[in-house]
Amino acid sequence: MKRKNFILSTLLFLFISILGFAVENPNSLTPESVMEALNPDFVEGIKEYKPNLENIDKVFNYIEKNIKQKGRAIFYGKLDQEKKELIVTDENNKIIYIEKLPEKFVNSTPYFEVKQTYSLKNGKTLNYSEINLETFGKRIKIKTETLSKNRINKKDAIEALSLMSDLNKAAQNGYSKIEYSNMETFDENDNLILTVKFKNKKMVIEQEIEGDKVKMITYFDNLNTMNGKMEAYVNDTLVSSMQIKNSLPEGESKIFYPSGKILTVTNVKNGTMDGTMKVFYENGKIRMIGHFKDGKKDGEFIEYEEDGSIVDKALYKNDEMVSQ
Missing domain, CATH: 3.90.930 (Outer Surface Protein A; domain 3)
Structure with missing residues (x-):
């Protein structure tokens, strides 16, 4: 025995x-259940978030204008902890828009900065992003490359942001509209710690x-x-x-x-x-x-x-x- x-x-x-x-x-697991277990304030903050359609217009118009004129559009986002605001600026540090964010969401993310680059590849939207953030007491860097199945339009942008309150639906919607996505996560010493590839x-x-x-x-x-x-x-x-x-x-x-x-x-x-x-x-x-x-x-x-x-x-x- x-x-x-x-x-x-x-x-x-x-x-x-x-x-x-x-x-x-x-x-x-579902994205929401993972984040709920790790960071409930983040999930609650996301649920409270209501996208500002005027700001979507501003950034979408900025992307379209710069792709047409320069072949690509670059903009930056930074979280202002004290004012509980997301500040989005262009390449010359000119403000595109400022948006108030839910307090729980801001409190769950002590530090956040992102650089976004949009261009076209065979008529489809190609997006590069580099995110620097602090989560669970550690600084990490996330680099992503995503090719959409089509050229994104304002309707797609609104839909994506509108689903942010439901992370599960957001994931479903996102995967259904991309050809591929590559993500690399680095620690504070710039060591690669995680890769995610979808295709x-x-x-x-x-x-x-x-x-x-x-x-x-x-x-x-x-x-x-x-x-x-x-x-x-x-x-x-x-x-x-x-x-x-x-x-x-x-x-x-x-x-x-x-x-x-x-x-x-x-x-x-x-x-x-x-x-x-x-x-x-x-x-x-x-x-x-x-x-x-x-x-x-x-x-x-x-x-x-x-x-x-x-x-x-x-x-x-x-x-x-x-x-x-």
């Missing part, structure tokens, strides 16, 4: 760690964690960022594969040996183990089978030798062993 409990505990730790990483990943309904997130290169790949269902399939890699070796529904792991999830052979097959419901869990030897033979309900051991657990003989078995109910 000790051997089975050790194996099961180890596998559960491995699975829950991978599941937890998937759930905590910004790609596998053809596929998003790849890469970062280094304790010396290991971790990569998450999500294949969206018809640009629905809440549903799809997610794969996790460590140092380019596939570690796990799982389906995503409503931004949570759902259905069959797999963990792999470094050789690529299946280690475990687990059923998940709403991000929690629910159903049969199978553990395999690397040669493909069954090593253990057990059952879960709402994340708790519930049913018979059996461990096997490679020759198929039973090593041990036990019956669980609501995570408690009732017989063996």
